[in-house]
Amino acid sequence: MSKSLPEELSVEILARLSMKNLARFRCVCKTWRDIINHRGFAKRYRDISPAKFVSFYDKGFYLLDVEGKNPGITTPPKLDFPLDQSMIDESTCVLHCDGTLCVTLKHHTLMIWNPSSKHFKVLPNPGIFKHPRFRL
Template sequence: MLMMAKELPEDLVIQILVWLPVVSLLRFKSVCKSWYALITNQNFITKHLLHNKNINTQLLLKTRDKTTEDYVVSTISYETLQVSLTHPLPPLCLGIDKISIFVVGSCNGLVCLHDYRSVIWNPATKETKIVPKSNLPRIVPAGYLTRIDGSGTYINGMTSWLAYENDCELFVLSFDMSDEVFLKTPLPDNTYREGGEELFVLNELIVIAFPHEQYLYSELIYDIWLLLKVGIKDSWTRLFTIGPFIQINDIGWPGPLGFWKNDTMLIVKSDGQLALYDPSSKQITNLQIHGDIMCLQLVTYMETLVSVKRGNEFEEQDNC
């Protein structure tokens, strides 16, 4: 392989290497100094990242191992919905109840985890970096006393969250990073506000699932609404209703996890069974994947060589 690489133009070697998974590239850094320099070069890392975005999108599922009760993540093929790898969450020196660990989201193969602090983690390279606490005051739009509820979405340069004004009125709060302005979108009328609302992304648009209970609180129904234009209340449109889901106990909520191909929705059933829901046929197809409904989370993910150590470096605290 090394002799062949010496005989090939560097551009061709790069075109071959960008097709390889991260685990192989990490091994190949030891082949020779020139390959180490190539694979760790920022231009190559960017090429590999762009290549993976086009052909190698995956899903990252956080759940809990039934035997050890440790929290684990599984990478799932976006094309086949088959689990390819399962490994534990990184040792973050938490020292507290791990049920509070929350997957905020993933961008360029880096995953943000949060409990009482935030950690950036690259599951492919096993690198972690504790995010220092900001000394800046909490940013809220002028004129509002706002509480952010849960994680947000990032679409086309705009981050959005569900937020409460004065702990009563629920709305979508969006921050346009290019114009550096906040936008408020009131929720559609005639929707249930019982708590547990979730934000999703469908075709680069915001979707909210509104849960509501029926039949003496033993079943859950979800109304799925799509926002066509941020900031415009009248641009909400109702897509479909999904359910009912039988709620076995008060720990964990069955329901939607996110969207897949052709607007089908990934859902979790009351027993932790993952399934696909087709809104056009209203058919539910079980997958060969199970999880702990109490801690289940699903985000879009791709493997990357992007390092969490680049940029401003800092030392971890002594208590880690």
């Protein structure tokens, strides 16, 4: 940011942006990228952002505002899924921790995904699935 704007104020301004804008604004300059990527920024962002819930329906991932602070929004924003939609099936499960998602995919694989930074990694089958031969 500019020298006339303290970093603390920059953090407060950036922390009020949407995840989509944060992903875009990481590319503006190195200073903004470093602020947004800092672990302390993620904590501040969670502290002031309304509670969100990621929902999987209609073959997509949507960000829902569970506190109802934006009653004028009737269509929740859809997250840009980084893989081909064919990797998702009806039994997809989404777990989260600090804005990072763990998504189950077809063929018993997992994906670790941060929608705000758009980083993801597909992990091989961890070997913790129920084999069809071993039904109870």
